[in-house]
Amino acid sequence: MTSTGRFTLPSEENFAEKTKELAELWGADAIRNSDGTHLDESVLALGKKIYSAYFPTRAHNEWITLHMDETPQVYLLAGRVLAEADIVDVPLMDGFFEEQLKPNRDADPHKYWEVVDRTTNEVVDASLWTLDEDTDTVHVSGATPMHEYTVSFLAYIIWDPVEMYNHLTNGWGDKEHEIPFDIYHPATRKFVFDTFEQWLKDNPQVDVVRFTTFFYQFTLLFDQKQREKVVDWFGCACTVSPTALDDFEKEYGYRLRPEDFVNEGSYNSAWRVPRKPQRDWIDFLSHFVRANVKKLASLSHEAGKEAMMFLGDQWIGTEPYKDGFEDLGLDAVVGSIGDGTTTRMIADIPGVKYTEGRFLPYFFPDTFYEGNDPSIEAWDNWRKARRAILRSPIARMGYGGYLSLAAKFPKFVDAVEHISDEFRDIHDRTDGEAARGVLNVAILNCWGKMRSWMAYTVAHALPNKQTYSYYGILESLSGMRVNVRFISFDDVLEHGVADDIDVI
Template structure:
């Protein structure tokens, strides 16, 4: 056996192959996948056996007999226009009755609201009535031609993962229900169930919980199409009891509208309200309370407990303050790209972290195309591509273990794929060996991304999944990325050693910051930082909120202004400088393509250096502000060229352009990670083509390196 750190999916009836692959890939743990019963031949060997357990789904008999302990959520009925003073609203119209059942148990008048969406007013409860039998609300005394919606509670009677498998993989087994441990009787039952389960799994060394109680929400219509989905939303963790307890704990009652939010449901891209933040905190507290009890039981048996950082992760908050109090021994997650790798590796906990890579050993790939079964699948290519993305992030900050999931019987038919996984496993272990002695060289100083959410949503900015966008670029660059909230920035200012502050995202979003940019304290802090020599990097619609005659609040810093319908009579008369060459665009070959752009941007001062335009629209600009520097980038789409642009923009903004040839490569399709303490530098090829590159050492001396497609070479330094 090699040196481990690898979890293998075992398969009954494949004992021989399991052992062979364990040897080939250096596996030291075996994953007892859902539905797989491992044979004694395997379980009696010296592998750690990892068994998965989804507590809220585990005891379907209990769940079925306690349907009203199922998880609840608020739905907003589709808007309906009153044509007269009576309006009947079919609540569930547009929603899946497979997924949801109307809550006719809890008092509708207490928990629901009917809202006049024309005026925004809550309709007096005396003016509407619920017909539980036919699932309608009748409003009397409606204002004709006003639009009405009902915020109502449902029970989710089809657990989301079960639903996903039925829809995606055409499962036909009975729908599973998910139960809410917030209900005391169910909470007690689950503890008993866990005892029984542990009794029945003596060979299990590690219990992998999937995950705790609350799924990220997926809302389906009658045709089981997804209407709404948000990986970070606290929308699926509601119960009438929790709403009542919230009032006791926080001193005020949430209105349905605090959670329905006019149908936006506090999407993570929205600036979070105080009520929603309080709700997140409340759910986090009670979720970590159950989970702690479960982990204690596992520990009492001498086993380890690890948590899956996906599916029912809501309420656990690996970046939150209560996470470690649950006592988990590890965190495990599938990882599709560098962003997701960093989401795991940067989580502020010292417990073991394991990631599961793509492709899963499934018949089809992520987008439903043939993979291990059918014409045209290329698992080798997928393996290399996914690993290349994760690897560059891993080189910046690694996790402790890796693994794969799925069915071994599919994988073994592709010997070349088995070799690719061996490469991944070995490269991973090489990285860890070197990184153990000290992290890879990074540009000095912190690169801070400020968002409304701050570190709680580190590496969770919603971008194009699965390819990723701006965060994906950052995930593997040799910079030290930190997430910070605007509230922290207001309270504590920026960290002393900040080199560049990044503001990224669409106008008015939680990512870009919206109204935070009208807060004097925010702009004072940021301007003072830059004027004092700091760097600023604004991407997409940085600092954007229309206020006092401007959309980009840091127009002076960015050196550009953005047109709005209000200033359409203002012409662009300032050209800015148009340098024929610039440090930031030194590697640009042809034109800069930043994808879809919002609005049109012009020079705000004659000194701004305009580095790229699309028609009249400035798409890339460099500006100086006091002793500091700022870079503006009008959008972002992931490409090797744009990753290099980001890298150069950060170095330039930080005033470190002179240091760009310290531990770097000349060819943008290649990257490097210098583990100076270990005495080795990894040079990687991020492309499917062979590449030549110059590796610059810590003194800027270059050496030529040739790399095969996706190859990683270790250079002794």
């Protein structure tokens, strides 16, 4: 071992001795609890910096089960149905996972929903359709035969998508589903802040509050077979509520349509040219989210703790590359390292004291099972990230999941020992400074700086199949001897091309 530190180790209950052994082997100076676990007193007594995962908007079913109209909501687009007569029935939940999503029958459907003739793209008058609440079917009259019809409807998100993924991956069986909640509602917002203030008092041993993350999940919808149906790591689909829609209309002077969210079934994919309603909603949402993130950070500081944001899960609305992120008062950002592009996505975030990478593989049974060699993924992950770290350093590294699983694989344990040594060696040799590039390269698209290193990602380190070549360009640039910036068409129209840009 060349040095120690700059390493965050996950731990769990009843694993203190092995935690101590691996902390020494890997040079860990910080320990965190993994999802659904707590740290033993003997682990806390090791003298390491203590991180604690904190979930502001889940893991409190005792509250949200009494306020089920205050869960987050999403506009869903029901499948197209061909009219064979002048009456057509559109089933709402075909293709969606009913344990995750439930149609909102509380708010007036004729005000907040929309039926569209997709053959002509005309909105069907509200007087021509009715909702059958017993079967969650919309009956449309006056239909044109051989035209296709859809319904865009509001649905409650009744199972937190990330906890759901963890639940299914780890086989948690009859463990109670964690229901998410939406702080846009004043009563729930008060509950969230009151609960957090009490948690701070009850957890004096915690040094770093690792928010995982804040309030709104990126677009992550599952089908009836529990498979991912719609995924967009930058999608704002799961952020809607009737109250927010009404407030948006008051502030912006126009009303958003359901179509402004479902967008012909693309759910405002980042690969479509962003429209004014989409941009306005992002601004509206981020203003609200950031104001409340700032409060959480301030409360953490008042309690003598650092505030760290995980770039993932409920990160929507924080917008790390949108102007003003530095005003939130966050101390750090941690994110999952998938390759050079995701490394730069984390390392280049402005306005925080330090950044941390959570390397792969995650210590879950889908990787750590008998007969598999997790060290292969560990080395592959490190080699992809290493070249980007030389261009734009992250200050810390770590892993996530269940340490008891990882400890069963000696070859993996040995790999992490070497990787952590090499990580610290690079940092020591460079003093954490980025290497200078020989060229200034600009990436030009509709999003510009706001989607720095994010433009071609559908899920973590996963490109869309139709844009993988563009993602490959970013991956190449992530470790090249060039300085990279992201510019938009609006930037060029307004300011022209900067004189110091060598390549676009």
